[in-house]
Amino acid sequence: MKLSSYDGLQRGASKIEAIHPTRLQSIPPTRLGIDARSEAEWREKGFFSVAGDEASLITLMINQGPPASPADRVADSRMCPADSKAFETLKSSHPEKLMPYGLPPLSEPEREVLFSWVRQGRRPPVAKSHEDPASYLASAKKKWEEFLNRPDLERKLVARYLYEHLFLASLHFSADSRQFYRIIRSRTPCGQTLDEIPTRRPSDDPEEYFQYCFKPSEETVVDSIRW
Numbered sequence: 001m002k003l004s005s006y007d008g009l010q011r012g013a014s015k016i017e018a019i020h021p022t023r024l025q026s027i028p029p030t031r032l033g034i035d036a037r038s039e040a041e042w043r044e045k046g047f048f049s050v051a052g053d054e055a056s057l058i059t060l061m062i063n064q065g066p067p068a069s070p071a072d073r074v075a076d077s078r079m080c081p082a083d084s085k086a087f088e089t090l091k092s093s094h095p096e097k098l099m100p101y102g103l104p105p106l107s108e109p110e111r112e113v114l115f116s117w118v119r120q121g122r123r124p125p126v127a128k129s130h131e132d133p134a135s136y137l138a139s140a141k142k143k144w145e146e147f148l149n150r151p152d153l154e155r156k157l158v159a160r161y162l163y164e165h166l167f168l169a170s171l172h173f174s175a176d177s178r179q180f181y182r183i184i185r186s187r188t189p190c191g192q193t194l195d196e197i198p199t200r201r202p203s204d205d206p207e208e209y210f211q212y213c214f215k216p217s218e219e220t221v222v223d224s225i226r227w
Helices: 006-011 039-044 057-063 084-093 108-121 136-148 153-166
Strands: 181-186 211-216
Touching: 006 039, 057 084, 057 108, 136 153, 136 211, 153 181
Parallel strands: none
Antiparallel strands: 181 211
16 A cells, blocks of 8 residues: 555555565566556556545554553564455454554544544545646756657667666756656657556567656655756
8 A cells, every 4th residue: 555645545455565575476567657547447456445435444443442462462463454354353353453553542532533534535635737837847847858859869869768767766857846757658749648658667668659758746755866
């Protein structure tokens, strides 16, 4: 589960371990905002809802407070129930693993604070305009996109080098701006609705026409580099 954006809350969680020490073969990637475009597509990939209604897993896990217990009774666990049936099993077999983890139950006012947060979090954020077309930010982005998409072979090589080294980076064009971008290969031209080509690696052949474009990032950026 990834909660750095509202899209991550809508996607929910998966039981598939992204990193497994004994797995020898690769698994299909599940990059947020890249490998699926809707909640339905994420459900097809095995992700389940965690905050879809009043009986959401988040609410269930904080609704029941475990009894106070010695620290040695609280086993370290990386597992979380995927539905209400699995929750009931966990609740009956290991109540000490509910939230708060291995601690006395929360008071009613404390629980209500969390319930209110869950209810508010299910509402999508207000759509915002990423930049004024006449602003310095839009001008700088347009200049870079024009540079990266020039047709001569020298610029194509430079553009590919930059893309392959920056495809994981959160980029911004001004130290005063809080808007970050990802550089992507889009089937549609920059300035239109972007349609990202979701290759596993940046060096993979997209096998179709594309333009290098800067896609606004909707996730909370926790680390960044200056463009």
